[in-house]
Amino acid sequence: MTGLSLLIPITLSTMAIVLLAPILPGLLNEFSGIPAHEYWVPMILTVPALCVAIFSPVAGMLGDWFGRRRLLIWALVAYAVVGIAPVFLTDLTAIIISRIGVGVAEALIMVLTTTMIGDYFKGAARDKWLAGQTAFASMSALLFFNIGGQLGRFGWRAPFWVYGCALVMLALVLIFTWEPSGVDADEEADHAPHHGAWAGFPWSRMAGIIAITIYGSVLFYTVQIQAGRGIALLGVSDPGQIGFLTSVASIGVPIGTFIYSRIGRARVAYLLLGEFAFLTVGFLLMGRAGSTTPFLIGCFINQLGAGVLLPTLLVWAMDGLPFDIRARAAGLWTGAFSIGQFLCPVVVTLASSRAGGLMGAFSLLSGAALLGAIGALVGSLRKGQALDAGQKVALHG
Numbered sequence: 001m002t003g004l005s006l007l008i009p010i011t012l013s014t015m016a017i018v019l020l021a022p023i024l025p026g027l028l029n030e031f032s033g034i035p036a037h038e039y040w041v042p043m044i045l046t047v048p049a050l051c052v053a054i055f056s057p058v059a060g061m062l063g064d065w066f067g068r069r070r071l072l073i074w075a076l077v078a079y080a081v082v083g084i085a086p087v088f089l090t091d092l093t094a095i096i097i098s099r100i101g102v103g104v105a106e107a108l109i110m111v112l113t114t115t116m117i118g119d120y121f122k123g124a125a126r127d128k129w130l131a132g133q134t135a136f137a138s139m140s141a142l143l144f145f146n147i148g149g150q151l152g153r154f155g156w157r158a159p160f161w162v163y164g165c166a167l168v169m170l171a172l173v174l175i176f177t178w179e180p181s182g183v184d185a186d187e188e189a190d191h192a193p194h195h196g197a198w199a200g201f202p203w204s205r206m207a208g209i210i211a212i213t214i215y216g217s218v219l220f221y222t223v224q225i226q227a228g229r230g231i232a233l234l235g236v237s238d239p240g241q242i243g244f245l246t247s248v249a250s251i252g253v254p255i256g257t258f259i260y261s262r263i264g265r266a267r268v269a270y271l272l273l274g275e276f277a278f279l280t281v282g283f284l285l286m287g288r289a290g291s292t293t294p295f296l297i298g299c300f301i302n303q304l305g306a307g308v309l310l311p312t313l314l315v316w317a318m319d320g321l322p323f324d325i326r327a328r329a330a331g332l333w334t335g336a337f338s339i340g341q342f343l344c345p346v347v348v349t350l351a352s353s354r355a356g357g358l359m360g361a362f363s364l365l366s367g368a369a370l371l372g373a374i375g376a377l378v379g380s381l382r383k384g385q386a387l388d389a390g391q392k393v394a395l396h397g
Helices: 004-020 021-030 043-066 068-088 092-119 122-155 156-175 202-235 241-249 253-262 267-288 293-320 322-357 356-381 389-395
Strands: none
Touching: 004 043, 004 068, 004 092, 004 122, 004 156, 021 043, 021 122, 043 068, 043 092, 043 322, 043 356, 068 092, 068 156, 092 122, 092 293, 092 322, 122 156, 122 241, 122 253, 122 293, 202 241, 202 267, 202 322, 202 356, 241 253, 241 293, 253 293, 267 293, 267 356, 293 322, 322 356
């Protein structure tokens, strides 16, 4: 249950946007009298992700200094409190401020749960639980979208009550986890670790991983954010059908995560080569599609590659890190992945303007994914380079 108690909170990262997406029209209508409401209201959904991108490195520093479990407990409490707050708030500014609080708490939760998985588990077990985060996050997105839509029938405030589920996750953390000591994962630390020195931090290694993570994150989120628009352009107008078709294509992510559990011990360069190749083919089919069926096939292929890509990058970033810098490394990686999420709509908009529309943007992004595959191919041909997942065995012992 220890691994599961750290896996479930990762679903809170998808809740911030997906749960509220169905009630966005209601929110826009509620605050329609406010100047520039069409700009400010969507920030209720998007500002947490921006906060995660900015605050995750700080969350990692705090985790290495004050300890993981203590901060995680308070972060879950804060998430529940500020998450439910809009139920009782009437001012848009106050609601957005509460959403900033959600983003800060979410950054702590994502970084600390990932770090604690790295603390508690070793080798293949660690890789399994880290990869499981991807599957849980993607499957929870399907669940929260439907919950948000059903509760939205009772008014725009109702879905915010779901944030109270963080208290259930808090109970699991209290029962099944302990403060890792860094000496023995099975022993509980009796004081804060106070690790804050950056000397010896693997900056050169992490810089490359972070750059690839941002690049991959933009491609990862493109289908999740833009597939609905693509389906609508192909003639599907019913929102329910669009949501259903998008969710069907997104099943490729957890399937990809399962595939990773079988092939994840291969060299990272080989994995990246295959993953970017799947993204390339998927985007190309999407961009050339003339009807929904080939478009959805392209989405599914793309999401298969994305489902393997995310755990590859996460495990690669966390692999072989000593206890005293692990939280900071997790914070930097989480921030990088969230930056990619934030940049994704910007990149798609620029690609659309250059390629003559969204479908053209998908074709253009297939070229970007192909560049990633070529880079991975070059890396796989280099001897003794860092993209070798086989080093994990030696690092894990």
